[in-house]
Amino acid sequence: MDRGRPLKIGITCYPTVGGSGILASELGEELAKRGHEVHFISYEQPFRMPVNEPRVFFHPVQINTYDLFKYPDYTLPLSVKMAEVSRDHGLDVLHAHYAVPHATAALLACAMLPAGRRPKVITTLHGTDTTLLGRDPGYGPAIRHALMCSDAVTAVSAWLERETHRVLAVDRPIEVIHNFFEPQPPRRTRAEVRRELGVDREVVVLHASNLRPLKRIDLLLETAARLRPREAFKLVILAGGDFAPFAGEVRRLGLADRVIVRERVSAIEDYLQAADVGLFPSDLESFCLSLLEAMCFACPCVATAVGGIPEVVTSGATGLLVPPGDVDALVHAVESLIRDPARRLVLGQAARQQARTLFSAEAIVPRYEELYRRVCAAG
Ligand code: GMT
Numbered sequence: 001m002d003r004g005r006p007l008k009i010g011i012t013c014y015p016t017v018g019g020s021g022i023l024a025s026e027l028g029e030e031l032a033k034r035g036h037e038v039h040f041i042s043y044e045q046p047f048r049m050p051v052n053e054p055r056v057f058f059h060p061v062q063i064n065t066y067d068l069f070k071y072p073d074y075t076l077p078l079s080v081k082m083a084e085v086s087r088d089h090g091l092d093v094l095h096a097h098y099a100v101p102h103a104t105a106a107l108l109a110c111a112m113l114p115a116g117r118r119p120k121v122i123t124t125l126h127g128t129d130t131t132l133l134g135r136d137p138g139y140g141p142a143i144r145h146a147l148m149c150s151d152a153v154t155a156v157s158a159w160l161e162r163e164t165h166r167v168l169a170v171d172r173p174i175e176v177i178h179n180f181f182e183p184q185p186p187r188r189t190r191a192e193v194r195r196e197l198g199v200d201r202e203v204v205v206l207h208a209s210n211l212r213p214l215k216r217i218d219l220l221l222e223t224a225a226r227l228r229p230r231e232a233f234k235l236v237i238l239a240g241g242d243f244a245p246f247a248g249e250v251r252r253l254g255l256a257d258r259v260i261v262r263e264r265v266s267a268i269e270d271y272l273q274a275a276d277v278g279l280f281p282s283d284l285e286s287f288c289l290s291l292l293e294a295m296c297f298a299c300p301c302v303a304t305a306v307g308g309i310p311e312v313v314t315s316g317a318t319g320l321l322v323p324p325g326d327v328d329a330l331v332h333a334v335e336s337l338i339r340d341p342a343r344r345l346v347l348g349q350a351a352r353q354q355a356r357t358l359f360s361a362e363a364i365v366p367r368y369e370e371l372y373r374r375v376c377a378a379g
Pocket residue numbers: 017018019020021023098126127128156179210212214284285286287288289290
């Protein structure tokens with residue numbers, strides 16, 4: 001198949017630990033492996049951006065502070081850097097991950113460039129850009145404008161696509177391109193990691209998130225406190241944020257000997273392979289990349305049936321979904337998996353298969369390549 005000439009792609013995302021930045025970084029890595037040139041533009045090097053990878057470049061956005069500004073501005077310096085990188089490297093595409101302020105800055109960058117030298121703008125919606133900021137009257141109209149003016153818009157789940165049409169009344173097609181995950185080989189063995197965690201025969205229940213309120217760490221801990229028998233499990237939390245505010249609750253619930261926290265882990269594969277059950281009690285998720293990461297390691301998950309999660313997990317076949325906010329159901333589902341290793345195995349293998357078939361780089365990255373080529377060909 002003629003895959004066409006390699007493209008020059010600018011990617012802007014949040015560099016911090018969060019699903020959109022992780023997805024954007026992994027996409028950049030996969031595009032570079034496929035021969036494209038990838039330019040990351042952000043205020044910091046993204047957390048999981050590949051280093052020492054040929055054809056991957058990072059362009060920091062410099063932000064100066066001025067006494068006149070009560071609130072520092074990022075959008076304008078970002079747009080200037082986007083325009084500069086587009087011009088200097090002849091970018092074909094600016095791919096904005098998370099609409100605010102990345103898509104707006106990309107459009108402004110294009111407006112600063114001469115006609116004929118403007119890259120195409122693709123915006124990928126990740127979730128709260130629609131569900132939270134889209135509802136904010138101070139942001140909604142600007143997000144809607146950015147989506148209407150982008151050359152293409154994608155959403156990471158069919159649920160988010162529907163929600164964006166509903167919340168923002170965006171009168172244009174939005175393509176659904178699900179997230180993907182391509183695990184790296186773990187650096188240590190499962191036994192080594194479990195030894196580091198101080199786990200012997202206990203079932204490792206794993207939660208990974210940035211700990212924001214909608215991840216419902218309160219329900220996560222309450223569920224753990226009610227699991228019986230309590231000596232049968234350990235809860236491992238991979239925290240993409242500061243866990244200190246939850247330490248008091250861990251003690252209050254008598255969980256100090258059950259909960260193990262690791263912050264800002266980069267070799268997540270080490271811990272994913274050591275896990276037996278995933279637990280994700282979120283109030284809302286457009287996709288839940290952490291859930292997919294666990295599935296890739298044949299770890300069956302218990303999660304809430306919210307947002308795009310039912311597109312990732314088939315309840316009863318590749319994991320167990322329960323109603324949001326229902327601690328009884330969470331406890332019941334996790335206990336059923338703790339007690340039944342054979343069921344864990346069956347669900348886990350099916351989860352891995354579903355992840356490979358639907359959400360691997362091989363399945364998803366060509367969808368982005370095809371989209372880039374289509375918008376570039378549109379002139
Ligand atoms: O979930 C977060 O708080 C972070 C947020 C982000 O933008 O980094 O995650 C969103 O994008 C992820 C990657 O596409 C999705 O897996 C998450 O489900 C989504 N979060 C929400 O919809 C709340």
